[in-house]
Every structure is written in C-alpha cells, then in structure tokens.
Amino acid sequence: MSVVDIPIGPQHPAIKEPLNITCYVDGEHVVGAKLRIGYNHRGIEKAGEYQTYIQNLYIAERICGICGIVHAFCLTQATEDIIGKEIPKRADYIRTIGLELNRIHSHLLWLGVAAHEIGFDTLFMYVWRDREMVMDVIEDFTGNRVTYALMTIGGVRRDIPQEKAERILKVMDLLDEKVRKYKKMCLDERTIRMRCDGVGILRKEDAIALCAVGPTARASGVPFDVRADDPHAAYDEIPFRVVTYDTCDVTARLLVRIDETLESISIVREAIKRMPSGPVRIRVPRVVPTGEGVGRTEAPRGEVIHYVRANGTERPFRWKVRAPTLANLLSIPVMLTSRGDYVVNIADVPITFASIDPCLSCTDRAIRFIDVSSGKSWVWTFSQIKRMYWRD
Amino acid sequence: MPIFGDVLKTAFQKRATLLYPFEKRDVPSDYRGKVEIDYNRCVGCGLCVKDCPAAALELVTLPSGNKKPRYYLARCTFCSQCVESCPRKAIKMTQFYELASYNRRIEVVEPCGISY
Numbered sequence: 001m002s003v004v005d006i007p008i009g010p011q012h013p014a015i016k017e018p019l020n021i022t023c024y025v026d027g028e029h030v031v032g033a034k035l036r037i038g039y040n041h042r043g044i045e046k047a048g049e050y051q052t053y054i055q056n057l058y059i060a061e062r063i064c065g066i067c068g069i070v071h072a073f074c075l076t077q078a079t080e081d082i083i084g085k086e087i088p089k090r091a092d093y094i095r096t097i098g099l100e101l102n103r104i105h106s107h108l109l110w111l112g113v114a115a116h117e118i119g120f121d122t123l124f125m126y127v128w129r130d131r132e133m134v135m136d137v138i139e140d141f142t143g144n145r146v147t148y149a150l151m152t153i154g155g156v157r158r159d160i161p162q163e164k165a166e167r168i169l170k171v172m173d174l175l176d177e178k179v180r181k182y183k184k185m186c187l188d189e190r191t192i193r194m195r196c197d198g199v200g201i202l203r204k205e206d207a208i209a210l211c212a213v214g215p216t217a218r219a220s221g222v223p224f225d226v227r228a229d230d231p232h233a234a235y236d237e238i239p240f241r242v243v244t245y246d247t248c249d250v251t252a253r254l255l256v257r258i259d260e261t262l263e264s265i266s267i268v269r270e271a272i273k274r275m276p277s278g279p280v281r282i283r284v285p286r287v288v289p290t291g292e293g294v295g296r297t298e299a300p301r302g303e304v305i306h307y308v309r310a311n312g313t314e315r316p317f318r319w320k321v322r323a324p325t326l327a328n329l330l331s332i333p334v335m336l337t338s339r340g341d342y343v344v345n346i347a348d349v350p351i352t353f354a355s356i357d358p359c360l361s362c363t364d365r366a367i368r369f370i371d372v373s374s375g376k377s378w379v380w381t382f383s384q385i386k387r388m389y390w391r392d
Numbered sequence: 393m394p395i396f397g398d399v400l401k402t403a404f405q406k407r408a409t410l411l412y413p414f415e416k417r418d419v420p421s422d423y424r425g426k427v428e429i430d431y432n433r434c435v436g437c438g439l440c441v442k443d444c445p446a447a448a449l450e451l452v453t454l455p456s457g458n459k460k461p462r463y464y465l466a467r468c469t470f471c472s473q474c475v476e477s478c479p480r481k482a483i484k485m486t487q488f489y490e491l492a493s494y495n496r497r498i499e500v501v502e503p504c505g506i507s508y
Contacts, residue, residue, distance in 0.1 A: 055445035058471045122395060129408045143424040143485075149471040157476065158422075181398075188394045 003031060006346070010039045014350040016113070017360040023336065023349060030344040033336035035329060040364040048319040053079055053153060053288055056316065060306075061147055063321060064362040066109060067299045069102040071321070071362075072151040074295035074306035077232065079153050081293030082310050083284055089234075091155035093275040096234040097168070098142070098150050099297065100264040100271070104175065105134045106300035107257040107264075110357045111182065114254060117351045118195040123185070130178045137171045140164060155281025165272045172265050179265070183258045186251075196250040200335040200352035201342055203248055210330045214302025215260065216356045218244045219252035226298040233297075238270045250355045257357075286314055299324055301357045323362035332356065419487050424470045426488045427463060431503055433482035436460050440474035440483060449474060452503060460503030465491060 003024050010018040018039040024032040044063055048056045060075040061068040073095055080087060108131040115123035135145050141164055142148040150156055160168070186192050202212065207220035217224050225242045227235045243259040245252035290312040296305045302324030311317040335352050338344045344352070370377040410417060419425070436459035441449045448467040451459050475483045493499060 051445065052443070054443050054473065058445040058469060058473065122399065126398065126402070132408070139423070140420045143420070143422055143472065144470065147469065147471065149424070149473070152476075157472075185394050185398075190393070 002026075008349065014117070015353060017358050019358070019360050021332070021336075021349070021353065023346070025346060028345055029338050030336050030346060030349065031338050033333045035332055037329065037360060037364055040360050042361070042364070045319050045321060045365060048316060050315065052286070052314045053316065054286070056319065057151060057153070058147075058149065060321075061149065064299075064323070064359055065146055066106045066359065067102055067301070067304075067362075068146065069098045069148050069150055070297055070299040070304055071306070072148070073099060073233075074297055074304050074321075075308070075319075076151045076153050077295030077297070078293040078306045078308040079288060079295075079310075080284075081295065082288050082291040082308065083153070085154065085282060085284060087155050087282060088279045089276050090159075090278045091280045092234045093271050094156045094158075094160055094280060095151065096238065096271050097160065097268055098148065098156070099233065100267045101134060101138050101141070101168075102148075103264045103300045104261050104268075105131055105138065106357075107261045108134065108179075110257055110300075110354075111254070114250075114351065114354055115192075117354045118192065120189075120191060120195075123182075123189075123192075127182065130175065133171050133175060137168050140167060152281060154284040155279070157281070159280045160272070160275070165275075169269060169272060172268055176262065176265050179258060179261050183255070183262075186254055186258065192254075193251065195348075195351060196254060197247075198249050198342075199344075199348045200250045200253075200355050201248050202331050202335050204246070206334050207248075207331065210334065211327050212302075212331050213324050213327045214298070214300070214357075215253055215256045216302065216328045216331060218242070219256045220248045221246035224303075226296055226303050230296065234271060234274075237274065238267055240267050250351055253355045287312065288314075288316075301325060301359060302327060321362075321365065323359065325356070325359050325363040328356040329358070329363065419489065421487075422485075423487050423489070424472045424485045426465065426486050426491060427468060427470075427472075427474065428484050428486050429461065429463060429501065430482045430484075431460055433480050434460055434478075435480055435482075437479060439477045439479065443473050443477040445469065445471060445473065454503060462503055463501040465499035465501065466496060 003026050006023045006025050008021045008023060009015050010020050020036040022034045023030045044059060048059055057072050057075060060071045063071045108127055112124045112127040139145045141160060142150045142158060150158060202220050204221045207217050207222050221244055223242050223244050228242050240263050243256050243263060245256050288310040290310055292309040294307050296303060304324060305322040307320040308316050309318040332353060336344050368377050368379055438451050441451045441461055446467050446469045448464045449461040452462045453459050472485050475485055
C-alpha cells in the first residue's frame, strides 16, 4: 500500500498548539513526520527593543503563560549580568521559591493535559483540581494567579513574611501527599501504562544528537539540568536530585515530571527553612551600561536562555530568547518514525507530541524564511507582509 | 484500577468550583486589582506614565496647569509597576476585580477624580 500524507494542525482538536505535523502513514503506522512552525510569531523580541528594561520585564513574563516567572527571571539575570551587581541573598531564595512553585504548577498542568490526551479525563480533572492549591498559593504570594510580576532588576518585588511562608508549607504538605498518590496511580493504572509504555521512544544517543533539553532529555537518561550544572539563584545551597529515567518513552517523561514535582516540593520547603533575613532588593540605575549578558535557567520544559545586548541607554539594543520547546521540537519526527520493532500508531501521535510539553507561543520567533528545496533564504519586511496578507 | 477509590470518595465531596455570580472568591489582601489614584497626593511627576508597560497611563494637563495621569482601565495589565514607581505613594491596587463593562468610556479614569 502506498504512503499517505495526513496533515495534523495548525488547528486540530487533538493538538492544542498551533503547529503543523505532516504524518506519512502506511496503513495504521506512521513511517515519518515533518513539522512546520511559524503560526504564532508575535514579534516580542522586536517589541522589547522599543521598551525600557523595566517594561520588558512584563513583556518577558508574557512570553509564556505557564512559566512566566522563568522568563522574567532570565531577563533580570541577563540584565544584572551587564550591570554587575550582587543581589541580596534573601532575594535569591525568594526567586528560587517562585521558580519552583512555577515548576510544580506547570508539571501538574502537563500531567492533566497528558491524561486528557490519552483519554483519561478523570485523572485530568483531579490533577487540575489539586493544581488549584498551588495556584492559590502563588496568588497569595505574588498577587496574581498567572502573571506574577515578581521579579525586578536587582531583586524581587515581594517579600515572603512568616505567615505566608507557613501557608506555603501547609499547601506543600498537602500536595506532597497528592502527588505521591498520582505517582502510584500512574504506575499501577493499567490504562495509562498501555497507552504510554513503549510509545514515543527517543534513544539516549538521539536525545544528545538532537540537543533535547529538560524532562525530554532526562527521560532518555541524559542527566542535564541547568540548576545542577550551572547553579544560579539559591540552587547551589539547596541539595536536590536530578531525576533521570532510562526507558526513553512517554512513561519515563511522565515519571520524570512527577518525580521532579516531588523534588520541587522539597526544594521549596528547604528554601523556606534556610531563607536568610535581610533586604529583598537593591536599587539599580535605569540606564544599563554598554555590554552583553546572558541569563539561563531550567524552566519546567527545559533550558531557557535570554541574551541581552545593551548600548548604554534605557532600552536594550537586542534581546534574544531561546525557549526550550525549540530545542525539543526536533526530537518529534524521530519519535514519530517507525523503525524495526518500534511501531508508531496514528492514535499515539497526540500523546507523543504532548510528551515534550510543547509551548509554541514561547517558541515561534521565525525571522528567516528558507526554501528547503532550493536552499534560498530571505527575510520579509513588515510592509511586504502587509502587502501580501492584509486585506482592507 | 486504583482510581476507583478516589472516584467514590470524590462523589461525596463538596464541589471544587464556585457558582460564580452568587458565590464570590476571596482574594488575598495584597491582590493586584483595579488601580486607584489619589489625585490629592499626586504631584504629576510622570514616572508612572514612563514605566507603564501597557501605556495605560497618560499625562494630561489640567486647566489649572497641573499635570496628572489619566488611567485607561481597559489597557491595564495590573502589574503594579506604577505603584512601585510612584515617589509619593499616590497609587494603590485594590481588591476589586469585576471590571468587565459594555461601555469603554466608563473605563477611563479622569484626573478630576470622576470616572465617566
């Protein structure tokens, strides 16, 4: 039988993200896949060049709705790198708590989405119900559920007083118990194991060759975690374990994320216990001196890199963001290709794609068009795009 | 099927959602809701206007010659940067969050203190 192309997306009920996957299908088996991104370009980096550093913090937070603290943290890290001032220790601890609470809520969100993708909506509802606890704690601590506005250049904007710290600890105890229950459920529940075991295999050598990051790499046995490899904030003072699994399939990614949630809970507890007293921010000048800085951290999905070049004014000259999904996207065609004993069914495509926890609104920053067949590349200016696509 | 125990337990629990218009959520004491500007304290320095990432504040000149910020509620992203930038502590965030309206003019707070 001949090979048939099945286009999935950019708008498709099975995939929540605007991305086009063309699956080459032979009967019921997927024998190859091709990805196309670029449906969600928002021009955030360019917008950042017209705004001051303080205003950019709030744009950076809106790069991703789920890991907002991470992007704002990376931008402050890059800017502080240029300014070259030490920030107070207490601010480092509060940043760590913020980043970890963010990770807990992102991983729980993903667990719900994954359960939904395999058709297990009961688990999806339960996980999202329990995720509300951590959302409420974040709201209590930062003032809002989703856009946190916690980070600022030179520290953090909100302190954690004693009574708030106690409330966070109380919720962490409750969540710890719940997450352990979900781990047991994922290991014992036959329906989850049948849908996830041996699906979406990404071998260790492929993960290294394709530069996979975050839980996707760690589920293939690559112990790469920026928190451990290049400690920032307070990660060098708090002991934690880099979770790795070596079954390389969706189950491994599921378990890596659940175990990381448990690790995050223990990091939050430890950070609150060890938090020194003192100021939470220092005043920094509005004008950033000439230079370039890099900020990197481990987002829930993998490594985030922000690069800022300053030219001695209030506005950055260039701001570049590398979101983790961009690094992980390349492994999708490998996961979706049947080879030898490894067979990919069409029904496994949504969960395989969801298993890297894709976030395309962070990723899409296409700046060059390349014609693959001829190798020609070009850039479109705004007026050209307007002429082609805007109809008045 | 380890989930069945949970399903049974949940069936007899209170519901997790609220019946929104009738039951309201409690927000934390330092929640970032609608911005309130105390125009008596404001000296019109324009720092809030400069720092606002969403251009929700605009400096207008009053007939008396003083400059004061005009606040566009529909543009506001509730980041509370203006609260932090204000040297006179004239701006504060309230706990008020039900801000939807049919009339865009209601959502502009004029410096005379009256919103119309």
